[in-house]
Amino acid sequence: MDFIPRILVVDDEQDLREILQFNLSSEGFEIDVASSAEEALTKPLESYHLILLDVMMGGMSGYKMADIVRKERELDVPIIFLTAKDSENDLLTGFNVGGDDYIIKPFSIKEVIVRIRAILKRGRATAEPSTTLQADGLKLDINRKLTTIDGTPVNLTRKEFEILILLMKNQGKFISRQEILNRIWSNDVIVTERNVDVNIARLRKKIGDYGSSIIGRSGYGYCFEK
Incomplete structure (x- = not known):
């Protein structure tokens, strides 16, 4: 594979992090993990092709991290929110702070993979040849x-x-x-x-x-x- 997408999984649930890391790695993705938004912000976020980001975590929320990524870091890396919150206001908040997609917990790994591939495909289709x-x-x-x-x-x-x-x-x-x-x-x-x-x-x-x-x-x- 000439293009190996790098994905950062940010979630404070260790079991979920390990499940996502194992299954996404099996699909050919390169996976890094962080147990909090604070830890994730110490990583070179511009080097990732996509971030899977939990909304409700101890400490900084996923919404706040996304806001920092977009406004302070000025990065346009795609963000998919993972959350148990599914109200219309929650969805709007996620998109308003720069989210690209929203996956409601509990979810199937197949759904996550399909959503990831769709966003990565969209990004590559609109990209210019590598410069x-x-x-x-x-x-x-x-x-x-x-x-x-x-x-x-x-x-x-x-x-x-x-x-x-x-x-x-x-x-x-x-x-x-x-x-x-x-x-x-x-x-x-x-x-x-x-x-x-x-x-x-x-x-x-x-x-x-x-x-x-x-x-x-x-x-x-x-x-x-x-």
């Missing part, structure tokens, strides 16, 4: 929204990822702060050139030794050089 950018060990998979350094995923926000794409696509060329603002931020959002500097500073820190490849020059902007 990557690379500078030595720093690699960007544009379609999967994944950044890795020597194969290890790096957790970037959407803005940081888009800035890095812009700079690496124009390697050796300085891009002004204003142009970065125009290309990365929408026109209806009030931001300043300081936003660019803050995001660049965070980006440099996250990509470690490759941070020195992002060069800033007063009056010219930023440039990526290997």
